[in-house]
Amino acid sequence: MIEIRDLTKRYGRTTAVDRLTLTVRPGHVTGFLGPNGAGKSTTLRLLLGLHRPTSGSTLIDGQPFAARRRGLRHVGALLDAGDVHGGRSARSHLRALAASNAIGRSRVDEVLGEVGLTGVAGRRIGGFSLGMKQRLGIAAALLGDPPTLLFDEPFNGLDPAGVRWVRELFRRLAAEGRTVLVSSHLMSEMEQTAQHLVVIGRGELIADESLAEFATRSVRTQVVVRTPDPTALTVAVREVGADVGTAPDGSLTVTGLSPTALGDLAFTRGIPVHELITRSTSLEEAFMNLTADRVDYRAGEDR
Template sequence: MIEVTHLTKRFGPATAVRDLTFTVRPGRVTGFLGPNGAGKSTTLRMILGLNDPTAGTATVDGHTLRHRERGLRHVGALLDAHDVHGGRTAAAHLSALAVSNGIPRSRVAEVLAEVGLAAAGRRRIGGFSLGMKQRLGIAGALLGDPPVLVFDEPLNGLDPEGVRWVRGLFGRLAAEGRTVFVSSHQMSEVQHTADELVVIGRGELIAAESVAEFAARGGGRDGATVRTPAAAELAAVLTAAGGTVTTTAGALTVTGIGAARIGELALRHGVVLHELAPRARSLEEAFMELTADSVEYGTGERR
């Protein structure tokens, strides 16, 4: 389990993280979201003992990691897939990690096979694609078979097959009772992968809750997709009732009115419906709305 309590980090006059408190529990995948400059990377580095906090604590299973020996046995992490020596082979890189953390070298071949790099173990890392480096970084995180795993943007550079593999891997690790904490800007993948979310903006906590609870925040924007031979008539009815209606590929996309209300209005006005499909609020929509005031560099547009 990861516990962050009143965590603060200042760099001179700038405060990167301010009084942050949240818990990442075992047995589930927790996504870590925030706009650029929100303080995600700084928070991860403090959790991993790479930066000292100005105030507060960040612990893994009740201990700070800064001076804990054989760290890879306690927590595995991928922070930067490029942060490897390009002249080493994949096997040599992992072997060095294994030796320094008291891990049997037999684990090197096991994790290379697990991430799909068994045939690339003797190749130099400098010739790897970004996707291969991401797989190697994940292998390094798994090397010590740790109970806690932290990943920063693990999907960058992966093809669709690789993304599907990572999604399955994270689910399996959580099902084994491990704590899995994943920072990512790819909202659709977080929505499909994570069970819980921690969302920050300008270094402060915005939300710590389930994906469904976060997506449902700021209600009133759920709607539906509607197909009807009387599209213009129904659009006028729904607009008058406070909905927002757009037409795409012959269908009406409605927001601001739920599917049940749309059905009631159609019946009342004698409009025949060929399709009425509820449209749930997406994680990206909720994220954009709830972090709008926390974006460091924006276009000036607010929704």
């Protein structure tokens, strides 16, 4: 279990993490979401003792990570797939990690096989693609068979088959009772991978709930209707307290009425309806709306 309490990290005048408090529990994949610059990577580095907090604390299974003598046996992490010695082979890289944590050499071959790198284990890492480096980073995280796993943007560089494999791997690890925290800015990936979501923006907690709770709270359902008398239907919808807007193609978008209620309303008012469609916003749209005022970097804006 991961416990973060009132965690703050400042770099000069910049606050990267701001009084963040949350608990990540074992048994399910927790997606750690936020726009670029939200403080996700900083939080992971604080968890691993790579940065010192300005204030607050972090515990992994009841202890600071720095207190663990053989850290890979307790926490496995992939923060930067490119942060490896390019002149080493994949096997020698993992053997060095294993030796430093008193892990047997046989485990190296096991994790190389699990991530699909057995055939290239003797090649230098400098010649690996980003996707291969991601697989090697995951192998390193699994090396000590730890109960807690942290991954920062693990889907980058993977082909579709690799993305699917990683999703299934994370779910299996969580089902084994491990704590699995996966940082990403892509709601589309977390929708298919995580069961619980933690969302931050500008270092502050925005949401901490199950994926189902997030969907129920954040996804809006609208009804798109076409009618030859949009003015009369607009008046009728507003009279019953629902919201209505007009799309560029002339159709009406109604929020606050079910399709059945809207159809019944049009029938009782004698307003003909030619089309009635239910449309829900995606979880990605819900995430974008939730974090809209916490985004520091926007493409296409004047500077």
